[in-house]
Amino acid sequence: MRKLSFVLLMAIILPFTTIAQTIAPEGIWIRPTDKNIQYVGRISFKNPESPLFTYPGVQINTCFTGSSLKMVAKPMSGYFMAQIDNAKPFKVSFYAPKDSIVTLATALPKGNHQVKLMYIVEGYELRPEFRGFIVDNGESLKPAPKLPERKIEFIGNSITCGYGTEGANGECHFLYETENHYYTYAALAAKNLDAQYQVVSRSGIGVYRNYNGPKSGNEKNMRYTYDYTLFMDESEKWNFSRFVPDVICINLGTNDTSTKNYDTSLLTDAYIKLVNQVRRNNPKAKIVMLCGSMMSGKQLADAKSCIDKAVETLKKNGENRISKFDFTPADGSLGYGSDYHPSIAQHDNMAKELTAYLKKLMNW
Template structure:
């Protein structure tokens, strides 16, 4: 195994505005292509020394020696949820145009520790790059425990991304600071079931018509973007052989019907085509068609009618591994996040509903 020694210099903003200092950082740099680093989620390795990702929920995991840990990334890469050993998760940010190293842990016991770093926002505008971990001098990564064998893929919109989940005011606008996929029904359900989860999700996206899009549909809807490794890059296609889920949960349709101008027939046809695409990529997976908690009334009826028809037609055609599940519509009793999106408590409630359904469906005790 190669050992890398570096001394990094970077400019870090202090509490006082416009005051900066140069701090020397020394230690062992673990490069992103180290064989003991584990990745979960769609990641581009075009540049193995600076892998890229922009879907929420992408995780980097490792087991390391020593008393401290730092993360090295491109400045402005965004926000990450970090768990060290079995401690409570905490958020760190690369939200400065100059800072490229963030401290994740200090004063640990000098032994072996584990770390999980999750990209908790949809970062397609930030274009984050991971450049490695910084350990104590002379310390190394150790062979980690295997990733969970159970595998889920979540395909969705802002609900799955975690839009506004850290806000408590429904009139708040979108902000990276209040989005957090870690607290979504998808991430919580995956933790409940001790499963890996990959996420393909984008706020405002629809199955044929993005939020407030034209009647005839939006060009950058989910079926048009699903095969991308990075949402913000149409030039690199995802290799579906890299991850084969046991179950795929699709939570789309909310944006298509959220404003007037949706064509129910177009929605159905687009969903039917997309379901065929997902089945082609994952011929053995169970597929669950979800409705989200933000739908109600006529809008909910349009989506449930389409999904019920799809499940029924697939069963009639011999595909009995397509299932339906409806989230309970939110009432406000659990509060709202930004922009009337699910609150943290509402996301937890959705996970409490979906977890037992998937556990029984998959036979996961």
Template sequence: MNYQQTLRKLLSAAILCFGLYISANAQEDKTFIAPNDANIVYMGRISTTQPGSVRFTYPGVSIMANFEGTSLQMAVKKNSGGFMVEIDNFPAYRIDFGENDSIKTLAEGLPQGIHSARIMYVIEGYELKPAFRGFYLDKGCQLAQAPVLPQRRIEFIGNSITCGYGVESEDPSDPFNYETENHYYTYAAQTARLLNAQHLVVARSGIGIYRNYGAPKSGSRDCMPAMYEQTLFMDSTETWNHALYTPDVVCLNLGTNDMSLDNYDANLLEEGYRKFVKHLRTTYPKAQIVLLTGPLMNGKPLEIVKKALDKIADEHHRQGDTKVYRFDFSPQTGSLAIGASWHPSLRQHMKMASELTPFIQKITGWTTAQH
């Protein structure tokens, strides 16, 4: 190593140490709020098995709190990925935690008083394994009374469309990346906001009801029914407790990946759907279950999926279960632009939400004005 290389290495180390010193001193003037504080409210599947952390992998998981003071900082595991942040009535904005980020300021310079924060995880976290590790408030300040969540509850089970794959792009040639994935803008999150409902998401890009994207015709071991009971995707060590969230409505939006690459078995698709809907009915005896077709299918694959779902819904009706419904999104035409890898754009998701919202209102009697 030559002199210049040595000098640069020593200088980099000094800058890092100085940065850590500044960061540590900055936190001395703050009040730390642990993630298990009773006044923090969570929505979505979370794991609290690791002390000092709340972990999650599915998009849509939300962290909500009311806080005193003029500023708010958020602490997470490094490289946790993207969140959308809403402070008071200001527009939502995105913040991303990279490899060197563990604490970021969400707001400062706020007027003295009580403020609200709603923070939504908006990407798929099964690779990054994100974890929330608490808040920092102005010194001497505390969290105020916990927010009250809406009574209405929806669960969305789906694939990349529900995750928000490519929604922040309008170029179908763009490949997948976390920067253009954003669940906040999806039909699911928008529908929940329009209906003033909580929503829980179990979704992953590429997943199917019996066969994941590109998998053998015979099916996939890690399709949705195999993953559904896990709190964290691809982690079989912790089973989700359904008593923590009992939905009024379950929206099941799968089938697109099962039909991918013209390598599907229609009978296996139908039987996979039949078994999973039966499982959902056992899990949620009173829920309205909506079987959807997404906007990316067309032609023969779409007709096969529609036929299977119609048949399953009809079977439930004949058995006296009238709370299983069918709903088809309008096919994507490109008139509203196309997102990354031919996925729905933000405008297409808006259209989807505008279609699904009145349907849910019809089957539940909900109005958008009710709280």
């Protein structure tokens, strides 16, 4: 919770200064513009004093000196995972109306320390904003370690978001408290491969038809939002030069086929259009069409068939850097997360499968 005096101090300072550091009651407030703060993911810097993002997997890293570290964010921004040095990662909550500062570390030994932050929920409704760090008086930030050279982009739906990973079982329903992207196949595979990555994903989204949408499809699907920095926000086009992936993994189709009211010809055509759109913006990347792991029966067979037809057509049209990978379908033996989404154990298995595939494909 935040003291009123500091909230007022922030309100006074923000409009009138652009300096990177400000004296605060708890120490030195270091603003998001500090050159030592490292960002990864689709982030809007329209207001550089308060970077905004809506996709899970956004990362904020830095090093610091001193015995403590606090993080400043917009109240109701949601949840992050934090790791200090090599200690066990822990969840950080900005999910209360008055929470604007959270202590990340205290009573640390003297010397240099590192912090890694990851946004772990979908921020479309929450509109999270990062507003800096607070270090001890007399201390400062230091450059973050260099990021891995390998780069992966993940385009997906609730599976990639981490919907329900911390849910007790399949009968539980969605809560921000149980969504955790940190434990997803995407985050784990990237870690296994020593790669930096970014995510473009949203629960319920499809290639042509969102969850339980009309048979003719939804206009605002993944193809609509992919070109923008923020989800379903046309105010800012994404600058694709900011992140140039080596490989792009597309895990969509679960929502398109989630109810019986779908058209396989429209889905196949939509896969082709999405790949062409991704290719225009990423001319050198390899593209992998992922399938699974939530689908089964006719739904799974139709999705596989549509992807196969799309890949075949794309290859005939000269797309020679595309392939397909099928996850092992979930059968309940590894448990379920909320609403029968993949559990943490299922995501771990998916990550192992994808890691092995990408190692071979990319010669990593």
